[in-house]
Amino acid sequence: MMASRLVLRGLGRRFGNTVAVADVNIELAAGEFLSLLGPSGCGKTTTLRMIAGFLKPTEGTIEMNGEVLSSPVASRPPERRNMSMIFQSYAIWPHMTVEQNVAFGLSLRKVSRATISEKVARMLDIVKLHHLANRYPAELSGGQQQRVALARALVVEPDVLLLDEPLSNLDASLREEMRLEIRRLHEEFKITTVYVTHDQSEALVASDRIAVMNQGRVEQIDAPIAIYNRPKTRFVASFIGRTNLLDGTRAGSVLRFDGFEAPVSLFPFASELKERVTLSVRPQYINLSKEGSVRHGARPVWEVPGIVTHNAFLGEWRDLLVQPPNGSRPLRVSTPPNVVFGDGEKVVMHIDPEQIVHLP
């Protein structure tokens, strides 16, 4: 099976006067797993439905292996795109058995009966549902229905696999299992895949690359680690993981923030700094120590004094708010659960400049 290249070029969609998707440019390499990640209403599902052919774009094109599938003038209907899709509701047909559900796509392709039963049996083995072949969907658990949906989508050997928030109806532990399962199936079949989700951990685990969307536009496309460690926009920095966004201004050789400051020379990106500056600092990259205690380590570290105003124990970590003495807004800090600072305690925040992201 040859995996397919999918190209979205200047893709846009308006509903009346509302712009749902604008100027989306994405090139998927053959066999790539790409996630569209964003809050609800960001246009990710609209983009997916345009790729599937359920919606016609109002601007731009969708091409597969060099052939235009969708454009504002014509859109090939979904049934002639050789794609597969996993739906949020699974959309398992309740009046057909597991086996009949999985066989459906093959029967539409006029495959011989023997081939169908052979392929269905093999696919049910792969998703570990062989023993349930003759059950009806109502007799299956949510996770099992999800596997039926996967089997039904994969058995037809599609050019492109589309997934629309496939795990949002599962409970937390099952979700963790299924996102590994989805990645495993991708390793096995290497089908070009577009995965829509609002859950960053799903996107981080499964994807080769993530396209973060906001208000109909793609803010950044990158590998998961780059998205997390090197966000390019305010939105990406705050949407993926938790962070402190520090807005400051440059005054000569000093950066002034809300109630604290730092010498420009401290930062590795000093040369890029303009007059207005936004930095992103993850809460877990801030270390705390008691005021006046001695610091260890050789590298230069940014030290900001503050007072603990809020302290919440969350099991795997502690969430603190630390207020710089002259500032109006506290910073979020995460500490290991065994490191205890009381409310009102005076502390110093130590921030490694290497872990600070400068948002252009």
Place this chain on the structure above:
Amino acid sequence: MRKQLTARLRDVEPSAFLAVLLIGILAFLVVNPLVRLLITSLTNSADGGFTLSNFAAAYGRARYITALGNTLVLGLFVTLSCIVVAVPMAWAVSRTDMPGKWLIRILTLGAFITPPYLGALAWIFLAGPNAGWLNTAYKLLTGAETGWVNIFSFPGLVFIIAIYSYPYLFVFTSAALDTVSSEMEDAASIHGAGIWRTTFRITLPLVLPAILGGAIITFLEAIALFGSPAMIAIPARYNVVTTQLLEFFSYPVRVEVAAAYALPLLAVTIALYAIQQRIIGRRGHITMTGKGGDRRQIELGGWRWLAFAASLFVCVLAAVLPALVLAQAAFAKAWGKGFSCANLTLSNFHYILFESQATWSATLNSFWFAAASASLALGLALSIAYIVNRRLVPLGGILSFLCLAPFVVPGIVLAIGFYAAYAPPPLALYGTAAIMILAFTTRFLPIAYANASASIRGINPEMEEAVRILGGGRLTAIRRVVAPMLKGSLFGAWLLVFIPATRELSTAVFLYGPNTRVMSVMLLNLTDEGVLEPAAAFGLLLLVIIIAVVGLGYLLMGRDFMERRSE
């Protein structure tokens, strides 16, 4: 270029063509009859020119104006009677520990499915001025010379309509009461309010929108009714709008005048229905928030037996006594001779089933018209509900509106519209089976549409999208997925049209011809001719068939079968 065009054509949804066809059908069934009604009312029958003289003729005589007033007074009295009877009954059944609730519910359903004209016939046996059972019994007990009740009177008419209308209000009120949680009442009790105060200050105000909504529906049903007034009001020389319309339709037919005279009835109905929708829409949801709270029953103590007796009394008047006297008359040589073996006979049934060609063909007609119109209405409703719900065409809202619009058109007005539109050439459908079936289809299209739409909404569009992405077209999706998933609920929806269509009178009475009489019309004719025993046998046959079909519906669809029609 040519290749591109065919490619474009392949990408057009086949439903776009279907939509054009459906709009055409709705224009034929719904729009044209109403437009023709309006045009006819403004047309001079002699030269076809514009005129207002039809309105002058329709309102030119005091007698005609009086009929209008009578109808409004009748509707008002019927509605008030129903409120007095149905609201306490619904409260007792929903919220108290009254015994025998199941019996009250079943008998109320019985009153609901009894055709009002059949009830009217039964009450002629019960309260006819001299020989009626109640009068005979009264004379026997008191030795009086004359009877004490006369069904052929204004109070008689109010009574006979009210006992077959109260189920509407009962269903509306008890459905609303069922959603008021005890927590709301507890909240009042905790602040020191007693049971009665809680009921009157909290519970009833919460369900007031439902009561008002039900009252308006009751009023509309009462003023649009044809059968009971035809059987009771005409002998009582009490003229109402629907009987007056019949007069305009008697030879020589003055359809222009009838059309002009029908317009106020239509206007009143539309206005009140709009008000009803506002009331239900604005405040109806408040009571729905009681979800989750359990509902305890209010303990009535010794009063609960009184509540039961009162409720049972209403049901006996509406369902039990009429069924009894109908059965007696159906098997009697002469109904006035009472319950004795010597009076027993099967000859009435022999007459209607084997001797009279007319009754036999009326029975066949009823079933075949009802089955055909149920199938047509449901097929149309499903197609439209599908393309509207899946947003396959723009202006789906208009299609949906047209399907529901006949709900506000009284059957008798619809019949005049159909007569005006399709009786004259070129179609000249008057007296044919086609016009009956088409009129029935239009009349019950709203029921079919409400049910079809609910069924379609119940199917997640992703079920079909899954077919399409796997390589099936929309028609494949409909055939392999939508149709099999709908199958169960469709039969229920079909029955919900079939049942009222078998008993429909007011639409049929202006459109039937010598060969297209239906059971309801036949029953009216037999009563007019005074052959009451065969009429009773015929009515009993109709009732048994209706009960059997309703029973079948419950058997197949479960407990909420009939409730769905109030959607």
